[in-house]
Amino acid sequence: MNFIKTALLAAAVTVALAGCxxxxxxxxxxxxxxxxxxxxxxEALLVQVEKPRARxxxxxxxxxxxxxxRPVVLFLSGVxxxxxxxxxxxxxxxxxxxxxxxxxxxxGVNPQLNLGDVAVPAEWAxxxxxxxxxxxxxxxxxxxxxxxxxxxxxxxxxxxxxxxxRRGGAADRxxxxxxxxxxxxxxAAARKVAAAVQLARCDAAGRCLSARPKVHTGGRxxxxxxxxxxxxxxxxxxxxxxDGAGNGVNALDMESSAVxxxxxxxxxxxxxxxxxSDLAGGGGRHNEIEIFSQxxxxxxxxxxxxxxxxx
Numbered sequence: 639m640n641f642i643k644t645a646l647l648a649a650a651v652t653v654a655l656a657g658c659x660x661x662x663x664x665x666x667x668x669x670x671x672x673x674x675x676x677x678x679x680x681e682a683l684l685v686q687v688e689k690p691r692a693r694x695x696x697x698x699x700x701x702x703x704x705x706x707x708r709p710v711v712l713f714l715s716g717v718x719x720x721x722x723x724x725x726x727x728x729x730x731x732x733x734x735x736x737x738x739x740x741x742x743x744x745x746g747v748n749p750q751l752n753l754g755d756v757a758v759p760a761e762w763a764x765x766x767x768x769x770x771x772x773x774x775x776x777x778x779x780x781x782x783x784x785x786x787x788x789x790x791x792x793x794x795x796x797x798x799x800x801x802x803x804r805r806g807g808a809a810d811r812x813x814x815x816x817x818x819x820x821x822x823x824x825x826a827a828a829r830k831v832a833a834a835v836q837l838a839r840c841d842a843a844g845r846c847l848s849a850r851p852k853v854h855t856g857g858r859x860x861x862x863x864x865x866x867x868x869x870x871x872x873x874x875x876x877x878x879x880x881d882g883a884g885n886g887v888n889a890l891d892m893e894s895s896a897v898x899x900x901x902x903x904x905x906x907x908x909x910x911x912x913x914x915s916d917l918a919g920g921g922g923r924h925n926e927i928e929i930f931s932q933x934x935x936x937x938x939x940x941x942x943x944x945x946x947x948x949x
Contacts, residue, residue: 667709667734668709668734668735668736669702669709669710669711669733669734669735669736670708670709670710670711670735670736670737670738670739670946671710671711671712671713671726671729671730671733671735671737671738671739672705672710672711672712672739672741672942672946673712673713673714673715673722673725673726673729673738673739673740673741673897674712674714674715674740674741674742674935675714675715675716675717675722675742675891675892675893676714676716676717676742677714678931678932678935679741679742679743679938679939680712680713680714680741682935682936682938682939683705683712683741683939683942683943684701684712686705686706686943687701687703687704687705687710687712688703688704688705689703689704690702690703691703695728695732696728698713698714698725698728699713699714700712700713700732700733701713702733705943705946706943706944706946706947707946707947708946708949710946711729711733711735713725713729715740715893715896715897717892717893718863718893719764719861719863719892719893719895719896720863720896721893722861722892722893722894722896723896723897723899723900726738726896726897726900726901727900727904730900730904730906735906736906736907737821737824737906737907737908737909738897738900738901738906738907738908738909739824739908739909739910739911739942739946740893740894740897740908740909740910740911740912741910741911741938741939741941741942742891742893742910742911742912742913742935742938743891743912743913743914743915743927743931743934743935743938744757744859744889744890744891744894744912744913744914744915745866745872745889745890745891745914745915745916745917745918745919745927746888746889746890746914746916746917746918746920747860747872747875747876747886747887747888747889747890747918748854748857748876748886748887748888749876751854751888751914752847752848752849752851752852752914753847753851753914753915753916753917753926753930753934754837754838754839754847754851754913754914754930754933754934754937755837755851755852755853755854755913755914755937756837756851756852756853756854756911756912756913756914756937756938756941757854757857757888757889757911757912757913757914758820758825758828758832758853758854758855758856758909758910758911758912758941759820759856759857759858759859759887759888759889759894759910759912760819760820760825760855760856760857760858760885761817761818761819761820761858761859761898762817762818762820762858762859762860762861762894762895762898762910763797763816763817763818763858763859763860763861763879763895764800764816764860764861764862764895764896764899765789765797765860765861765862765875765879765895766797766860766861766862766863766864767797767798767799767800768795768796768797768798769781769785769795769796769798770794770795771785771791771794771795771796773794779791779794779796781796785798786798786799788816789816789878789879790874790878792871792874792878797816799814799815799816800814800815800816800899801813801814802815802899802903803903804902804903804905805903805904805905806905815899815902817858818895818898818899818901818902818908820898820907820908820909820910821907821908821909823907824907824908824909824945824949825855825856825909827945827948827949828853828855828909828911828941828945829855830948831853831941831944831945831948832852832853832854832855832941834944835853835940835941835944836850837850837851837852837853837937837940837941838851838933838936838937838940839851840933841930841933841936842932845929845930845933847930847933851914851937853941854888856885857885857886857887857888858879858881858885858886858887858888859887859888859889859890859891859894859895859910859912860875860879860887860889860890860891860895861890861891861892861893861894861895861896862890862892862895863892864892865892866890866918866919867916867918867919867925868918868919869919869920871918871919872890872917872918872919872920873920875887875890875918889912889914890918891912894910894912897910898910909945911938911941911942911945912938913933913934913935913937913938913941914934915927915930915931915933915934915935916930916931
């Protein structure tokens with residue numbers, strides 16, 4: 639027994655020195671990863687988890703259990719593209735994950751969407767992977783030969799594709815991608831929820847929206863490292879990223895496209911539920927996020943749970 643204890647201790651020390659934890663084979667098999675950017679978003683889900691069990695890997699807490707009867711692992715991505723990328727890959731490296739679901743708030747871009755609405759975009763882009771073009775000589779913007787003008791520009795700023803590998807692909811062979819699609823089966827389940835769920839109009843403090851929020855499936859979402867609170871930029875995002883059918887950007891955030899890219903690279907189905915907490919500068923000088931972030935987070939969580947019930 640002393641030998642076994644010594645061996646286990648040595649293994650634990652080796653893992654700690656390596657800076658990582660061993661892969662956690664799920665209690666009962668594969669799990670759906672449920673991710674939020676910050677604590678206020680995740681807390682609305684954590685309180686509903688049955689038999690929660692928390693463990694810390696690389697300083698991040700992962701909670702396993704059941705949510706809406708489904709085996710899940712919940713964790714915070716952290717705010718920003720970098721944090722979301724690292725957190726999503728960390729989860730995939732240490733847990734057997736079948737699907738990834740993001741639940742949280744976002745800035746609204748589509749002028750037809752209102753505060754408290756939940757957007758479920760069909761595809762996501764890291765729209766702030768970009769080039770600052772040369773144009774000081776007054777002869778227009780100059781880009782280097784490998785850079786493109788495919789997505790329009792905001793002054794000197796030209797969005798660019800990212801190049802990614804994928805699990806099962808040839809070694810080091812990359813594909814240039816801008817839009818990362820959500821899983822169509824997951825989207826079909828989201829549409830069922832959208833037709834039936836009733837979102838909250840008022841928060842716990844009695845502050846109410848002028849109209850009852852709705853769920854909007856389809857359209858697009860974009861993410862970047864910048865918190866956007868600028869009317870001109872918001873309008874440019876709406877006008878610049880519409881597809882041929884007139885579908886534009888519904889939600890703008892700082893994490894979803896990163897998780898969508900990680901999911902794509904690892905061939906794991908993904909979807910995101912983002913409730914509109916503010917209008918990204920379109921509502922005036924005072925950003926609405928300070929007032930309606932918790933109401934929006936609760937609505938996103940509600941749709942996420944309903945989705946898990948029917949998926």
